[in-house]
Amino acid sequence: MLDVTKHRNIGDQTAPTGQKGVHLARTLFDKYGGFSVVSKIVLDLYDRLLDDDEVGPFFDDVEMARIVDHQTKFVSSLMGGPASYTDDQIEKMHARLTITNAHFDTLKGILCRTLLDHGVSEEDAETVVAGFEARRKLVVE
């Protein structure tokens, strides 16, 4: 019988497999300070939308918790945070509302101004608004 010798490590060689520290693209959500900053944008947007007489009436009969929930997810997903709506979900959510291009434009303007007022750079605000614009056909009748 041969002795079963203990398996041993070979020198200090290491296989070049270090995959740690792989950098994923940094989202705007992270860039602008995560939830602590985004939460302020969300509440400000909530105020501005409700105060606006053009788009405000859409929220007349919606309870506060639901509006806030949607706004949180809306801003988070546009900025690459932890929420993402599928096109299908967006379409279904707005199916019963009569949203015109003018409504959409108003909301787009409010969104852009809110972002800029919270220190989001013009370039990044444009990126977010472009993401919003891309969904126009899903909600406008």
Add this chain to the structure above:
Amino acid sequence: MSIAAINEQLLRAIGVGVALLDLETLRLRFCNDTFKEWFGDIEVGQHLTDLFAGFDTEALKAALAGEGRHTTETTFRLRRRTMTVALAFNRALESDEAIAVLVCQNISRIKELESMIDSYSMMVERNTREIKREKEQVEKLLLNMMPRSVYEEYKTFGIVTPRLYDPVAVLCLDFIGFAEMVTAHDPGVIVSELNDIYTAFDRIGEQFGCARIRAVGDFYIAMAGMPDPAEDFAQSAANAAVRFIRYLKQRNETHPIKWTCRIGIAAGPVVGSVVGVQKYIYDVFGAAVIHASRLRYFANPMCIVANRMMTEQLDDGFVALSQGKIELTDAEPEEVFRIEADVHAAEGT
């Protein structure tokens, strides 16, 4: 301006809603501008229940008669906004009249923040669950590619130290006429057959401590004695090999497609490591792997051929029949052996 006038101005302008109530009648005696702004056009003399429908006046009276204060909340819509106002009633005595001071704080923002935190935490929790699920899938995938101990090392340190495993037994198996079989049958059928067979091999290997390292097409390679050293590594590999063949023979009796394998087993040293940077894969290489791979070419259909080192490790449960000398490497030719389970010893296994 008198002190009383200044006080009244202050009360009117302050961002907190303030009102005075006659405790006997529960009618309004005074309210400031903020109060009016929130609760609409109200007149002095209006009853509390006109302002807040469904207000529990009995509870208020009882609390004010007792400890002298009462707190509650009310929610209403102001334009399209949901307002939540905290109401605090405090009993006060004005000469001999019983009155209550009502102070209202707008806590709508707190409620909105609470809703937002609820919404956000639910999103985060869902994401966490998804990440956990993905992590488990990745772990499962990696455990298919490398032994658990190697995976644990990789997970902890991000690298895998190449190790020499000595001695181990390497089992190499392939199927005779595989190329023709692939051409003759539907790809789906071949894959399904291989799945079936390899799953059975994996199960047998697990039972005997001879785990699959990899399968590439019809080439199946398994190791005994690693990553943890095992004294009976040769027995493990031989036991698995014998049962692979036995399984195939039994399977061929009932399946339309007949599989014929050949097996080479070599004992010796191997190196185990993760190789590659982007497409990394756990690999084993060394003399034992090369020898086992070459030995299978000298195996007749459904037979096992092993090198001397392997054969010497086997116990009485197996018989080794010399097959002559062959050149396993460029060195001197060496004797190789056909291995079979000893019929008597195999009984009852």
